[in-house]
Amino acid sequence: xxxxxxxxxxxxxxxxxxxxxxxxxxxxxxxxxxxxxxxxxxxxxxxxxxxxxxxxxxxxxxxxxxxxxxxxxxxxxxxxxxxxxxxxxxxxxxxxxxxxxxxxxxxxxxxxxxxxxxxxxxxxxxxxxxxxxxxxxxxxxxxxxxxxxxxxxxxxxxxxxxxxxxxxxxxxxxxxxxxxxxxxxxxxxxxxxxxxxxxxxxxxxxxxxxxxxxxxxxxxxxxxxxxxxxxxxxxxxxxxxxxxxxxxxxxxxxxxxxxxxxxxxxxxxxx
Amino acid sequence: xxxxxxxxxxxxxxxxxxxxxxxxxxxxxxxxxxxxxxxxxxxxxxxxxxxxxxxxxxxxxxxxxxxxxxxxxxxxxxxxxxxxxxxxxxxxxxxxxxxxxxxxxxxxxxxxxxxxxxxxxxxxxxxxxxxxxxxxxxxxxxxxxxxxxxxxxxxxxxxxxxxxxxxxxxxxxxxxxxxxxxxxxxxxxxxxxxxxxxxxxxxxxxxxxxxxxxxxxxxxxxxxxxxxxxxxxxxxxxxxxxxxxxxxxxxxxxxxxxxxxxxxxxxxxxx
Numbered sequence: 053x054x055x056x057x058x059x060x061x062x063x064x065x066x067x068x069x070x071x072x073x074x075x076x077x078x079x080x081x082x083x084x085x086x087x088x089x090x091x092x093x094x095x096x097x098x099x100x101x102x103x104x105x106x107x108x109x110x111x112x113x114x115x116x117x118x119x120x121x122x123x124x125x126x127x128x129x130x131x132x133x134x135x136x137x138x139x140x141x142x143x144x145x146x147x148x149x150x151x152x153x154x155x156x157x158x159x160x161x162x163x164x165x166x167x168x169x170x171x172x173x174x175x176x177x178x179x180x181x182x183x184x185x186x187x188x189x190x191x192x193x194x195x196x197x198x199x200x201x202x203x204x205x206x207x208x209x210x211x212x213x214x215x216x217x218x219x220x221x222x223x224x225x226x227x228x229x230x231x232x233x234x235x236x237x238x239x240x241x242x243x244x245x246x247x248x249x250x251x252x253x254x255x256x257x258x259x260x261x262x263x264x265x266x267x268x269x270x271x272x273x274x275x276x277x278x279x280x281x282x283x284x285x286x287x288x289x290x291x292x293x294x295x296x297x298x299x300x301x302x303x304x305x306x307x308x309x310x311x312x313x314x315x316x317x318x319x320x321x322x323x
Numbered sequence: 324x325x326x327x328x329x330x331x332x333x334x335x336x337x338x339x340x341x342x343x344x345x346x347x348x349x350x351x352x353x354x355x356x357x358x359x360x361x362x363x364x365x366x367x368x369x370x371x372x373x374x375x376x377x378x379x380x381x382x383x384x385x386x387x388x389x390x391x392x393x394x395x396x397x398x399x400x401x402x403x404x405x406x407x408x409x410x411x412x413x414x415x416x417x418x419x420x421x422x423x424x425x426x427x428x429x430x431x432x433x434x435x436x437x438x439x440x441x442x443x444x445x446x447x448x449x450x451x452x453x454x455x456x457x458x459x460x461x462x463x464x465x466x467x468x469x470x471x472x473x474x475x476x477x478x479x480x481x482x483x484x485x486x487x488x489x490x491x492x493x494x495x496x497x498x499x500x501x502x503x504x505x506x507x508x509x510x511x512x513x514x515x516x517x518x519x520x521x522x523x524x525x526x527x528x529x530x531x532x533x534x535x536x537x538x539x540x541x542x543x544x545x546x547x548x549x550x551x552x553x554x555x556x557x558x559x560x561x562x563x564x565x566x567x568x569x570x571x572x573x574x575x576x577x578x579x580x581x582x583x584x585x586x587x588x589x590x591x592x593x594x
Contacts, residue, residue: 107378114381114393122385127486215398241594322593323512 063196067091071312075136075144083146083161085201085270085308087193091184092317094246095310096123096135097176097287098145099294100163100303103128106172108215112293113174115212119221119289121177121245123315129169135313141173147306149291154298159306166303176287177246178310179224181317185239191232194273201308202226203267204286208260209251211289219293222286223251225264227279236282245320252283259283269307334467338362342583346407346415354417354432356472356541356579358464362455363588365517366581367394367406368447368558369416370565371434371574374399377443379486383564384445386483390492390560392448392516394586400440406584412444418577420562425569430577437574447558448517449581450495452588456510462503465544472579473497474538475557479531480522482560490564493557494522496535498550507553516591523554530554540578 066089069077074090086095101109106128113120124135131141142163150158150166160166180202183193195202202224209221224247228236233253241249252259264281265272269288275281286307294302305311337360340348345361357366372380377399384391395406402412413434421429421437431437451473454464466473473495480492495518499507504524512520523530535552536543540559546552557578565573576582 103378107374107381110378110381110385111396114385114396125382125385244593322515 063088071314072138074312075139078146079140079143081161083309086146086310086312087180087183087202087308088196090312094123094313094315094317094320095178095180096313097178098141098303098305098311099174099176099290100171101299102168102301103170103172105216105299105302108217109174109290111214112211112217112290113176115214116221116289118247118251119211119285120287121247122174123177123245123313124175126173126175128172130173133175135175135315136311137314141311142167145305145309145311147309149304149306151291151294151302151304153300154295163303171303175311175313176290177320178287179247179284180310181246181320182240182243184317185243186236189235189239191228191236194227194276195271198273200271200273202270203264203272204269204288204307205261206268206292207283211293216297216299217290217293219289219296221251222269222288222292223259223283224286225267225281225283227273227275228282229276229279233280233282240284242322243317243320244322247285247287250282250284254280254282256281256283334359342585343409345583346410349417350411350414352432354580357417357581357583358451358454358473358579359467361583365394365584365586365588365591366449366451367584368449369412369574369576369582370445370447370561371442372570373439373572374441374443376487376570376573379488380445380561382485383482383488383561384447386485387492387560389518389522390482390556391558392518393445394448394516394584395446397444397446399443401444404446406446406586407582408585412582413438416576416580416582418580420575420577422562422565422573422575424571425566434574442574446582446584447561448591449558450518450555451581452517452591453511453514455588456514457507460506460510462499462507465498465547466542469544471542471544473541474535474543475540475559475578476532477539477563478554482564487568487570488561488564490560490567492522493540493559493563494530494554495557496538496552496554498544498546499553500547500550504551504553511555513593514588514591515593518556518558521553521555525551525553527552527554
């Protein structure tokens with residue numbers, strides 16, 4: 053039998069892990085997408101830039117609150133915060149992406165050889181956070197059921213630019229049964245800090261997405277008969293801006309390989 | 324009879340002004356508190372700093388979302404935006420406060436002699452925005468009824484610091500009849516972008532406010548028999564941080580003398 057924490061953990065085992073335990077597994081080398089891990093705890097996107105670019109990134113987030121809801125910002129050189137108590141932002145995410153001049157140059161599982169004391173870390177809300185609430189309402193999540201990473205697409209919707217940061221809005225897609233789309237809107241709209249309500253429902257071509265089987269990030273999912281593709285703003289959006297804007301250095305998480313925080317999903321629930 | 328736009332306008336005349344017309348009156352020299360003006364349109368706080376301090380201010384806002392909900396950020400040197408169409412941020416607020424090294428040095432009605440091309444303007448939500456909704460629910464607003472500026476207090480609650488920015492949370496106070504306090508909470512909690520729900524209800528001493536008749540900003544109000552003092556986070560909070568943190572230059576609005584924007588209150592209403 054595979055050891056606890058291996059990719060062969062059952063769905064139930066992944067869901068019941070404590071965040072600190074999951075981060076420890078990732079720190080020790082486990083590198084898998086995190087959908088379905090640590091039910092009830094918020095997952096998050098990362099974007100890490102030198103202090104000189106930090107204002108542009110924070111302003112980009114302020115101007116694009118649907119795609120870039122900021123949950124926390126670490127001071128320059130800081131490597132932990134109350135969102136990952138006892139953890140280390142350089143090692144506790146299962147996989148990172150390093151960009152130089154907008155080009156992906158590495159996908160390391162830690163940042164030991166890239167870390168600098170002037171790096172500022174932005175922790176950005178992730179839609180994995182509201183998946184527990186959707187499942188509790190009886191809405192199946194295709195990528196969890198199918199054991200793959202969520203599909204993500206660069207849309208033709210432009211983000212609001214900020215200084216050097218400009219790019220397309222990235223969207224995550226979940227197929228939802230037509231009878232449950234309204235429920236999915238209602239439930240996710242109560243989580244504005246983790247992308248909130250969908251930005252588009254049911255007509256991918258209109259937003260420049262012509263092939264649902266070929267996502268720009270993550271994996272394709274099989275769309276069940278009678279389900280509608282529903283698109284939520286995605287925290288990979290700042291990485292798409294990095295790829296277009298070409299700053300000298302930027303670091304993100306690998307899409308779908310999130311930081312699992314100690315914050316409960318309910319922290320981000322509005323009335 | 325006083326000309327339209329003079330301080331002797333009736334309550335009804337102030338409420339029915341269009342935002343662009345109110346800004347024109349202020350641009351032309353009218354300098355009065357703006358509570359009750361332009362019913363249904365969002366009012367806003369200002370904080371203007373040199374680009375070199377802009378990251379600290381934006382991070383301070385991100386870490387203090389109750390007191391500093393950012394509605395918009397103008398690029399360095401920019402003087403207008405869609406929030407004040409056709410307007411000019413240097414003249415359209417009825418009164419400004421200029422701080423040098425944390426000390427108030429002037430209260431001009433325009434910024435002609437202070438403007439620099441490296442100044443970044445932050446437009447921050449204001450609780451005047453939800454006063455229309457409170458009045459529509461039958462809740463009287465004492466400072467409007469009494470024709471004075473809202474009372475604001477420096478509390479003993481510390482803001483989360485960010486770089487060079489640290490200081491106390493400033494609160495606005497409205498006395499609310501005990502039977503309507505729950506309604507006031509319910510209604511204002513639906514406006515998180517303009518300070519949202521109260522941060523304290525009914526025990527001023529606990530937050531370091533010992534004399535309700537001596538506000539730190541604005542005017543005292545008479546508290547009607549049977550009313551409870553209710554405190555909301557206030558967008559003067561960044562100015563309190565400026566006074567404590569002493570940057571070389573910072574500019575705010577005079578407390579209560581707000582920017583009246585073209586955004587409808589309903590823009591900031593959540594379900």
